[in-house]
Amino acid sequence: MNDISRDLDPTLIDRFATIVGDRYALRDQQDIAPYLTERRGLWHGRTALVLRPGSVEEVSRIMQLASETGTPIVPQSGNTGLVGGQMPDRSGREVVLSLSRLNRIREIDVLSNTVTVEAGVILQTLQEAADAADRLFPLSLAAQGSCQIGGNLSSNAGGTGVLAYGNARELCLGVEVVLPTGEVFDDLRKLKKDNTGYDLKNLFVGAEGTLGVITAAVLKLFPKPKGREVAFVGMSSPEAALSLFSLAMDRAGAALTAFELIGQRPYDFTLAHAGVVRPLAEDWPWYVLMQISSGRSAEDARALIEEVLSEGLEQEIIGDAAIAASIAQGDAFWSFREVLPDQQKPEGASIKHDISVPVASIPSFIEKAAGAVQSVSPGARVVCFGHMGDGNLHYNISRPVDGDDVAFLGLYHAMNQAVHDVVRSFHGSISAEHGIGQLKRDELIATAPPMAIELMRKVKAAFDPAGIMNPGKVI
């Protein structure tokens, strides 16, 4: 392991280290290890150097040197990405650029409803700062305690708040980006409207660090809801869930702030393995976790959710529903949803998908995909849940009950292809919110319209002709 520094010229390492200071240039593999280790254990990159700059100026000098010397740079924020976008390759030649020390909230402007924030700020820290200013920053996802804003933007993060507030891209008004040359593109503007040329901001957002390094951003804030009601609802089918979604949209509109679908299997897994309280007395084939937020009052949110649910019962769309009786119970419902993705592990090997289709196609997708799964692995168990209101499902597959983990994982590509073929038949996306990274790069290139790939390659070549920005990712 210690030999890895041989892959990078020691003089070059010293030159990089001088920029950030020795303390923030990690060369010891023990210090480096946390930057190469991620939760799923899927990616095993190598590096001789992790740089932890403390200012945009330092990031700029790092990129300048990288540009001069043709050194590949892998930007990394909270290291919670699920597709390997934040990991260097196995060559040892790539330098990891950690943004975590750029962690200032530069300004909260409550009148303009904006916050200017650096890339290394932890999402939850930002949520709390907004809350303290009587505002809501609505981006919310499982990793929020450790993921950072730079990564959220670079991966155009989704999560449970997208339905009412949009994904990371829609929450971003301006960016500050260090380009591969080291030049700083300062577009930190608080403007809701600005039609002065091409939309460069949205190229950097979602580019997974392959076009430049996002160092700061202006993000939108919202009025804090005055009331929030959460309900757990049981129903017979995805069609019923879709009808409930239509009904809730019709009655609550923008006040409908979450609509999460949960299949019976992930529900049962969570009850079995997570030690949580059963949200509904009876079992149902499908469940929805629904949240309604009111800008007016707690009573108003309550009246609205009761109206939707009683109408749903009356129309026989839903079978049963429990409205959280307290904030604690509401948190418990959400906690059920949050711990749910991890409860597949005790059931053995799994193959996961992060797909989206038009909302109206969700029921047909679920039906067709189930057939595709069985054709690849008879007895495999579909574990389906996700952000139904956005058309986004985490369509995961656990091995058959008596199946063999290794044998099942051998079906990885066949299963991906079978499920993604169904996705494509609905003009859907094979990566709704997790991005492409290393995981889906080959598949993207093989299956996206050739014209899209060609245009993306043109953008990449125009912005990073030397190919030093996070190589081997996305495109």
Place this chain on the structure above:
Amino acid sequence: MNDISRDLDPTLIDRFATIVGDRYALRDQQDIAPYLTERRGLWHGRTALVLRPGSVEEVSRIMQLASETGTPIVPQSGNTGLVGGQMPDRSGREVVLSLSRLNRIREIDVLSNTVTVEAGVILQTLQEAADAADRLFPLSLAAQGSCQIGGNLSSNAGGTGVLAYGNARELCLGVEVVLPTGEVFDDLRKLKKDNTGYDLKNLFVGAEGTLGVITAAVLKLFPKPKGREVAFVGMSSPEAALSLFSLAMDRAGAALTAFELIGQRPYDFTLAHAGVVRPLAEDWPWYVLMQISSGRSAEDARALIEEVLSEGLEQEIIGDAAIAASIAQGDAFWSFREVLPDQQKPEGASIKHDISVPVASIPSFIEKAAGAVQSVSPGARVVCFGHMGDGNLHYNISRPVDGDDVAFLGLYHAMNQAVHDVVRSFHGSISAEHGIGQLKRDELIATAPPMAIELMRKVKAAFDPAGIMNPGKVI
């Protein structure tokens, strides 16, 4: 005039005409005139040929031929643009490509809340089709009776609905684009979430036809509000208007669907010249046209607007307010706002600006800009109104009462520079919603951060290396 065809090789004209058929290849200058005439009379381009293709296939063949022969193409939709983006230059060498025959609404999907629509559909036609399907398409602007969706997207149109629903970019889920080569980039997807590579869609949206020709798009629909209340409010200052905006956002949040600021001068001009009914009995230095929409009921909208206004009166933020007593009166309030921009004409020459600043900076901007205006033209009359909730003002200047039109227009560039310097001091935008076109191209290039211009040029060169797509526009 008839000699203009000499600028384009007649054989080439014939080849283009063959693609669309003679009937749809306009060569007669009388037939062509409407395509070269726009409302403000600012742009006087020339062309020997207007092509009116009837299918995407024909657009593709036109661009293929243009690409082979290096013929510049100027895409045009409803010809309502305010910055000359839709106009050919004076050379006569540029061919106008009208999208108006691509006017099908291909599909309305009420469950997914999407509409798939061609570039030549008139905005109002789309609004009506959505309405008939019990949905709202919220893009709304003065030219809606004649502007077309392709132009709305290419210019990232704004208007009065941006506050609650976003601009054209935010309403667009997918695009179909004919590239300069004639290849078709089909990205007509109905997905709210799709993280499969770079955001190409948002490059084409707002590019004013300089990167490709948008031929169709998937747009978002929304639940139709069940109640709508409009109020005309009088107050003493922009600070008071800002306080009212904060109050209304706090109480109504996403239900606040319009917040238009109107200065006393445009208000008085409208009363004097438009023959409209006076909205408020007394005069005020500033006015706000506010709309609150409820997804629940008419009563609910009424209660909400009454709450905001009575609180505003109680806190002495506002001086007077009239809530429209009927749909007709609400329409009259809106009509007042819609005819307002045209009432500057009888007051003599004017110099107009379409700016945005952070919402919180609106009062300071108004104060500083007034000083700048007086330093350029003592006695010049500021005519300030706009979409305050978006930080976007139409900050127009009429010549002094006894001034001379020609002398005043001689100050055009000095006035632009003085006002835009103030805009830049607030990190604002010199084109919030109208775009760059020909009008602001030189200024954009001269005053934008050089890095932004360089990146835009890279994008342009990557997508349109031969420079045949709407040359001389934007960049």
